[in-house]
């Protein structure tokens with residue numbers, strides 16, 4: 326298969342993946358404004374912030390998609406990156422996964438005749454943003470299963486949906502054009518209390534809903550959209566989400582990693598939610614308790630737009646999958662134990678001074694991508710095995726490279 330024939334379907338598939346998530350597709354190729362490589366002698370360039378849509382473009386233009394699929398769309402040589410998330414990865418874990426797989430990945434690139442693409446720091450930041458976004462998405466559901474669930478969960482007893490039909494509640498078909506899970510999170514948040522009231526009145530037991538079940542239901546409702554037309558949202562922006570979380574007073578009741586109110590659960594705790602649809606379900610389950618708390622504290626129920634909800638969800642994701650702070654001292658030990666120091670402090674590799682203050686998992690992944698083949702060759706010459714790194718080790722290495730000054734292990738050992 327030549328590059329050109331492989332490229333087109335892959336591009337389409339990835340756009341489908343983005344649209345399935347209800348966000349507008351990327352401008353290709355993933356061009357970045359204000360891209361600055363650090364020039365020797367100049368002040369360090371700011372660490373770039375990633376952008377989900379540009380990242381989707383980079384994933385295609387740098388040939389990742391020729392080997393990696395997202396939910397079955399794309400290459401089959403490497404693992405499907407939509408399906409390997411195992412509960413979600415932090416950036417350090419993602420950088421460590423790339424680090425560990427790199428020797429095999431390059432072997433495959435040589436076998437397949439795929440050239441080693443240049444990836445800038447900004448592009449790697451975009452790729453990280455894109456891959457973490459993908460990790461938070463739910464694999465698309467099956468409309469037939471969704472239709473069956475609508476019946477089992479008795480939604481159709483009140484709502485008209487396609488050929489199922491109650492008349493007591495709004496026709497859900499009008500939501501068919503909305504694909505972003507944030508829209509469903511908003512709907513569930515706004516309507517759950519009245520819905521539950523209505524269920525109690527009609528003596529219909531309140532159904533349990535799992536995230537996967539809502540994904541299936543939504544996929545059925547989407548399939549009712551006449552021409553497959555879709556309303557797309559901007560992918561959420563975590564910084565904007567953080568501001569909304571303050572402004573809409575969520576923070577008065579919820580803390581995020583210990584900071585904030587204690588009335589509701591901490592929404593920054595690791596792994597409390599596994600996907601965007603998971604947030605919709607959490608809000609559905611807790612709607613009554615949350616409204617009661619709001620009434621008790623005299624806080625008006627916040628009505629978020631779908632776009633605001635998208636920002637908040639992405640913010641909550643970014644905090645609950647954020648790395649814990651690393652230990653620079655432990656990082657310095659790892660630098661020695663894994664053999665990095667043997668080359669990088671003794672002239673066998675370049676000084677890593679330029680990373681001070683600007684090392685992140687993404688900048689290290691970029692360095693790895695660009696310098697790894699030479700580094701791997703040097704290790705092979707010296708009979709050193711490619712050192713495997715855990716996510717936590719990567720996190721501590723980043724902290725050590727970032728430390729305001731070089732950590733001397735000898736000095737600290739003296740009492």
Ligand code: HEC
Nearest residue numbers: 387388389392402403404409422423426429430433434437
């Ligand atoms: C020539 C094929 C090929 C290309 C191109 C390629 N990869 Fe890979 N990738 C692989 C293979 C094969 C593995 C699994 C290696 C192993 O098992 O050790 C892998 C593993 C990974 C992993 C670890 C996955 C996991 O679940 O642990 C990540 C992350 C990854 N690649 C990201 C990328 C990104 C980002 C790009 C583009 C910049 C890319 N890959 C380009 C073949 C490729």
Ligand code: HEC
Nearest residue numbers: 478479480483494495512515516519520523524527529532
């Ligand atoms: C007992 C009747 C009843 C059942 C059963 C029911 N709903 Fe509702 N639903 C309502 C009512 C009433 C409203 C309007 C609530 C309001 O105005 O706040 C509503 C509103 C909604 C909305 C917002 C619709 C809009 O157009 O604004 C969604 C989405 C929704 N329900 C989904 C579901 C799902 C999914 C199920 C099945 C798991 C379900 N409902 C089961 C009565 C019901």
Ligand code: HEC
Nearest residue numbers: 573574575578588589590607611614615618619622624627
């Ligand atoms: C007046 C206090 C209060 C405010 C304000 C508030 N919440 Fe809550 N929230 C709660 C309580 C209490 C619960 C737990 C309810 C229960 O368990 O029944 C909760 C639960 C949740 C959950 C489910 C958490 C989980 O662990 O599953 C989410 C998500 C959530 N709130 C989001 C928000 C967002 C977003 C805002 C701002 C728009 C907000 N909350 C504002 C009190 C509040």
Ligand code: HEC
Nearest residue numbers: 663664665668673674675692695696699700703704707712
């Ligand atoms: C066998 C010697 C050797 C070992 C061991 C080694 N490296 Fe390297 N490293 C190199 C060489 C040589 C380069 C420059 C490659 C090039 O010029 O493309 C390099 C480049 C780098 C760069 C990019 C430097 C830049 O200027 O941007 C980083 C970051 C890096 N290594 C980190 C590490 C870490 C972390 C470890 C340990 C886990 C490690 N290296 C182990 C030899 C080594």
